Amino acid sequence: MRAWLVLLPVVLVTLVGIPLQWASVALRLPTRRTIPVVYHRILLALIGVRVRVVGAPAAVRPLLILSNHVSWLDIPVLGSRLPLCFVAKSEVARWPGIGLLAKLQRTIFVDRAARAATGRVAGEMAARMNGGDAVVLFAEGTSSDGNRVLAFRSALVGAAGQAVGTERPATIQPLAIAYVGQAGIPLGRARRPMVAWYGDMELAPHLMNLLRHGAIDVELHFGTVIEADNRKAATLAAERAARTMLTGALTGRAPLPPG
Template sequence: MRVAVHILQGVLTVILLYPFVAPARRLSLRQRWSRQLLAIVGMQIEAGGHAVSPGCLLVANHVSWLDIFVINALAPTAFISKAEVRQWPVIGWLAAKNETVFLRRGSRGHARIVNAEIAGLLDAGRNVGVFPEGTTTDGSHVLAFHAALLQPAIEAAHPLQALAISYHQTDGSPSRAPAYDGDISLGECLSNVIAHRRLIARVSAAAPLATTDGVHRRELARQLHESIVHRIGCASAHPAPQPEPMREAEPSY
């Protein structure tokens, strides 16, 4: 019930406040709303590593629907999402009002539009977040990254910053409760989370990785993948992407 009320509060904030406040205030409101949501479900954040740098493409592993709010609680971030999310009731509307960039896969023309939109956000000193695995896991491993999702930052000459996300019990042991993978529904996942009195979301940020030295996006994806695997301490991770031919074209995602 508290989660539902909080979502309603978010809708009212967007309708009643967003049109009348400066962009910086909108970011502050988004960050506060995300922190409050995490508090409602009993999620505590532990941040480590480097500070999140403005104007970076944030590259994170993907475990849960909570990942977005964990990152927003640290640094208000615009996310890249599949276009289908825009059609989801309430959630899709809220996402659109909070600068989500909706990606229509397989369209090179749309890729140019998306790249320009992301570049504009990065140029304005904003953070843009992406989950290059393309799906969620249970948190015990990291899938190979889709390197094409890094292209907008490379074209705009903005750095990439790896964020390693993991969820834990209060005694430090890994928790699978927030995992939103397989056939689990959103309601089941939420029930698993609130069944615990307290959980911890750990976020470890690597130093920003430059994109201006001519390194191919596959190599950048490999470095980011290895950094996240190392910071999570995965016992076994899926292999990082293999190098691809050096010919370049517009990414079709």
């Protein structure tokens, strides 16, 4: 019953927000950046997701955020904190409903099977960053069970070096997304897949199960910024930082934020 009581207002808010965001994107209004933030905050409030931020998103632009990826819930969690653009696999654009929302979020889609697409996507990422948008890249290339950070891929990180019109390349900031509790109780390794969406899990049952329970606690740990002079070295440094921050968050021994 709770799942449906949550789903109905979610659908209503979505139906109201779609035409507003469509018009904002079509007319390139400033609200194209702020409407998604408001929408995601309402969404999290309805679902019952509490977000704690450790550190802060870097104020410098151009900015590329390299993050681990745990669940579809990562999108509203991150989207509720600041205006940003995501990079997602091209299949997402074809998902019913989700694809439309992703496009209205101004998501950059990449076909990982086509090598020629990397350059186009890198250029689009650079253009967004030069336009003042923070770009989020889930650098693992897939989602995980939330208990670990997979190896970060460096191919698209080269987009940071393509940020033209600036005196220096884009800044990279590592981020760790940690789902730490449910109803005030630590999730633990065994229960974290209740939130994590990975492998061959089907979206609809996972969504309904999460709506049924709610009361999710998630932490966003923003790390120290990294200069993108060497994409492979920067990617490895971001991976290590994200792994350290995630481990600290899940064990309750997270280091103090920088500064």
